[in-house]
Amino acid sequence: MLDVDIAGRVGSLEFQARFASEGGVTSLFGQSGSGKTTLTNMIAGLLVPQTGRIVLDGTVLFDAAQGVNLPVQERRIGHVFQDARLFPHLSVRSNLTYARWAGRRKGDRDLEEVVDLLGLSALLDRKPGRLSGGEKQRVAIGRALLSDPRLLIMDEPLASLDQARRNDILPYLDRLCGDAGIPILYVSHSIEEVARLSDTLVILSDGHTPAYGPVAEMLTRTDLGRATGRHEAGALIHGRVAGTDAAWGLTLVDIGGAVLQIPDLPAETGDTVRLRIRARDVALALEPPQGLSIRNAFEATITSISQETGPYAEILCVLNEQTIRARITRASVADLDLAAGKSVTVLIKSVAIDRRQRSVGQGSVNGAERV
Amino acid sequence: MNLFDLQPDEWQALLLTLKVAAVALALSLPAAILVAYLLARYRFPGHGLVNALVHLPLVLPPVVTGYVLLLMFGRKGPVGAFLNDTFGISFAFSWTGAALAAGVMAFPLIVRPIRLSFEAVDPKLEEAAKSLGARRIVSFFTVTLPLALPGILGGAILGFAKAMGEFGATITFVSNIPGETRTLALALYTATQTPSGDLAAFRLTLIAAFVAFAALIASELLARHLRARLGGADA
Numbered sequence: 001m002l003d004v005d006i007a008g009r010v011g012s013l014e015f016q017a018r019f020a021s022e023g024g025v026t027s028l029f030g031q032s033g034s035g036k037t038t039l040t041n042m043i044a045g046l047l048v049p050q051t052g053r054i055v056l057d058g059t060v061l062f063d064a065a066q067g068v069n070l071p072v073q074e075r076r077i078g079h080v081f082q083d084a085r086l087f088p089h090l091s092v093r094s095n096l097t098y099a100r101w102a103g104r105r106k107g108d109r110d111l112e113e114v115v116d117l118l119g120l121s122a123l124l125d126r127k128p129g130r131l132s133g134g135e136k137q138r139v140a141i142g143r144a145l146l147s148d149p150r151l152l153i154m155d156e157p158l159a160s161l162d163q164a165r166r167n168d169i170l171p172y173l174d175r176l177c178g179d180a181g182i183p184i185l186y187v188s189h190s191i192e193e194v195a196r197l198s199d200t201l202v203i204l205s206d207g208h209t210p211a212y213g214p215v216a217e218m219l220t221r222t223d224l225g226r227a228t229g230r231h232e233a234g235a236l237i238h239g240r241v242a243g244t245d246a247a248w249g250l251t252l253v254d255i256g257g258a259v260l261q262i263p264d265l266p267a268e269t270g271d272t273v274r275l276r277i278r279a280r281d282v283a284l285a286l287e288p289p290q291g292l293s294i295r296n297a298f299e300a301t302i303t304s305i306s307q308e309t310g311p312y313a314e315i316l317c318v319l320n321e322q323t324i325r326a327r328i329t330r331a332s333v334a335d336l337d338l339a340a341g342k343s344v345t346v347l348i349k350s351v352a353i354d355r356r357q358r359s360v361g362q363g364s365v366n367g368a369e370r371v
Numbered sequence: 372m373n374l375f376d377l378q379p380d381e382w383q384a385l386l387l388t389l390k391v392a393a394v395a396l397a398l399s400l401p402a403a404i405l406v407a408y409l410l411a412r413y414r415f416p417g418h419g420l421v422n423a424l425v426h427l428p429l430v431l432p433p434v435v436t437g438y439v440l441l442l443m444f445g446r447k448g449p450v451g452a453f454l455n456d457t458f459g460i461s462f463a464f465s466w467t468g469a470a471l472a473a474g475v476m477a478f479p480l481i482v483r484p485i486r487l488s489f490e491a492v493d494p495k496l497e498e499a500a501k502s503l504g505a506r507r508i509v510s511f512f513t514v515t516l517p518l519a520l521p522g523i524l525g526g527a528i529l530g531f532a533k534a535m536g537e538f539g540a541t542i543t544f545v546s547n548i549p550g551e552t553r554t555l556a557l558a559l560y561t562a563t564q565t566p567s568g569d570l571a572a573f574r575l576t577l578i579a580a581f582v583a584f585a586a587l588i589a590s591e592l593l594a595r596h597l598r599a600r601l602g603g604a605d606a
Binding site (some may be wrong): 076081099103121147 | 493496506509510514517518601
């Protein structure tokens with residue numbers, strides 16, 4: 001779908017990026033200054049790489065060897081900029097339809113449909129100067145959607161918003177990522193957003209792309225600690241809502257072979273959900289413990305233990321083909337005599353489960369199937 | 372003959388001045404917009420030279436500009452002869468020459484505010500327009516130009532005022548012919564050179580002041596309207 005293999009030098013940054021994505025939501029993740037915006041600008045055509053090749057849906061957008069460099073306006077890439085970049089002299093309606101009347105892009109997406117999806121109906125006759133930050137971003141997303149794009153680039157659309165505004169706009173992004181049917185390249189330095197929204201994860205670090213792959217797999221890779229941020233490291237697991245325990249306010253999620261109890265999970269029975277479990281919220285025990293307040297305890301098998309020099313060790317356990325990541329001290333590893341292949345009890349604090357997950361369509365646990 | 376009793380030749384001078392200034396503006400404004408955009412958005416070899424050329428009429432004595440125009444566009448001048456032979460357009464000693472002189476003299480004053488307002492338009496908005504499929508020319512007319520309108524209006528007003536009051540280059544280039552090239556400024560000068568021309572000079576002064584004042588008020592109203600349209604408040 002999207003194939004990128006480019007290199008160049010931008011300012012003082014030696015830049016080399018290489019990844020492929022099969023659709024769905026691809027997140028470009030890295031710290032500030034790692035070259036995320038440079039990379040998206042090159043894909044969009046706003047910057048020119050020195051060498052390499054960019055192919056989208058079989059169309060060559062850029063090929064240094066063949067001298068191909070499609071101009072921005074012909075790439076059909078919807079670009080949602082960090083700073084929205086709405087046209088201040090045009091109404092929201094004219095902004096949304098700009099690609100139609102100025103860009104001669106027709107497309108089959110209705111204005112009404114997009115207005116509904118993003119909740120814009122009350123804003124149509126306003127000027128951008130009278131919108132809040134979150135509203136501006138929603139209009140910018142709608143404007144890009146209505147430009148008949150083959151790819152939607154979202155460059156940290158939430159970065160300029162405070163937490164309350166982010167929480168306003170995230171549900172719209174959830175719906176968009178689920179429903180739009182357009183592959184999305186989502187740029188972020190927030191592992192939470194990435195884990196919540198994406199299917200494929202591309203790590204960007206100092207202008208290089210050391211790794212990319214399915215998001216669940218990438219988040220459990222212990223060798224990428226520096227790029228993903230140690231503190232927030234964790235694993236994604238998929239499950240299906242099996243039922244609710246109304247008396248105790250718990251939702252039961254079947255993750256295949258085990259049932260998690262999660263408080264106040266906003267999902268219906270039968271929903272497929274994705275959960276994020278932070279490594280620091282997982283503890284390990286040799287025996288199923290007695291008299292403990294933690295309700296989620298399962299048998300799992302250790303697959304790897306990362307050897308590090310610091311006080312901590314990262315441990316991956318497999319439970320019915322789903323990987324859970326634990327972060328415990330190296331001293332505990334030695335005390336419990338942990339090793340790959342050993343059976344342990346994984347303890348997950350109920351409260352630690354990231355409830356802000358995305359509920360994807362039934363039978364499509366693997367997000368890539370949506371495309 | 373009192374203060375408010377305009378003489379036919381004074382009416383003539385007023386109408387001629389408005390005609391000359393309007394034509395001068397109509398000719399120089401599109402060129403000024405183009406040059407201002409090039410200077411604001413592009414760095415090309417000769418950027419400084421173009422910039423200097425544009426500002427030349429501002430720093431040269433107007434008589435010099437008029438004389439250069441006479442050499443170039445006069446009946447025997449290279450450009451003037453060519454235009455006369457090919458299109459039958461003649462500038463020498465006609466009101467079209469007065470309009471040309473006024474346009475050239477006003478040009479730098481028109482370019483400057485327009486260039487500033489182009490520079491104030493965020494190029495990122497043009498990038499956004501391109502990402503939505505708009506070609507450069509389309510994004511210019513739908514985004515850049517509308518956002519630069521206040522500056523364009525300012526340049527036009529300044530240019531119009533300059534064109535109305537142009538004196539030195541005009542009298543050097545096309546002389547002071549009643550009904551043909553004698554604009555308000557030239558008529559005023561003539562009146563001051565005439566014995567008993569004081570009253571006429573005073574009337575012409577009032578007319579000039581009135582026209583200038585009216586233009587300022589009109590531009591202020593228009594600017595207010597534009598600001599409301601551009602600045603986010605729903606006008």
